[in-house]
Amino acid sequence: QVIAESKGEADRFLKVYEQYKKAPEVTRRRMFIDTMEKVLGDTDKVIIDGKAGTGVVPYLPLSEFGKRPAPTAPAEGQQ
Secondary structure (H helix, E strand, C coil): CHHHHHHHHHHHHHHHHHHHHHCHHHHHHHHHHHHHHHHHCCCCCCCCCCCCCCCCCCCCCHHHHCCCCCCCCCCCCCC
C-alpha cells in the first residue's frame, strides 16, 4: 500500500513537472492559488490589499450579512 501511494505521488509530481516545463508561470500561479485556497478556505477573515486604498481602512462586517433579523409584527394601527 505504501509503495502504491508513493508511486501515485511520484506520477502526479511528474505530470505537474511536465506542465511546469511547458508554462512555468501558469503552473506556479496555479499552485499558489491552490495552496491559498487550502490554507484560507475555512477562515472567516477578509484580506484587503493595502495598495488599493490610501490610509483609509474600510469596515465591512461580512459576518453580519448571513444573519437576517427576525421579522417583527407591525405596530397597532399601522399596516
